[in-house]
Amino acid sequence: MPIACIGLHAAVVAAAHNLVLTALFAAFVSALRQGLIDLVELLGLRTGDPNHGDAEAAGAVLREELAGTLAQLRGA
Numbered sequence: 408m409p410i411a412c413i414g415l416h417a418a419v420v421a422a423a424h425n426l427v428l429t430a431l432f433a434a435f436v437s438a439l440r441q442g443l444i445d446l447v448e449l450l451g452l453r454t455g456d457p458n459h460g461d462a463e464a465a466g467a468v469l470r471e472e473l474a475g476t477l478a479q480l481r482g483a
Contacts, residue, residue: 413440
């Protein structure tokens with residue numbers, strides 16, 4: 408889970424074509440990765456089956472969030 412989350416954010420940063428943002432993200436990505444790993448462990452999300460998530464439901468939630476974000480950007 409954490410790696411995919413970081414990968415998404417890395418893609419957004421790269422798409423911005425902003426050297427300052429890219430350097431900033433690169434500077435704190437290791438701390439972000441460790442923080443996400445610690446959070447997953449703290450919440451006990453890795454107990455039992457590591458593939459326990461509902462991929463279809465997760466995809467639907469993500470699509471809804473992205474559609475809302477796109478709508479807000481278009482309205483700005």
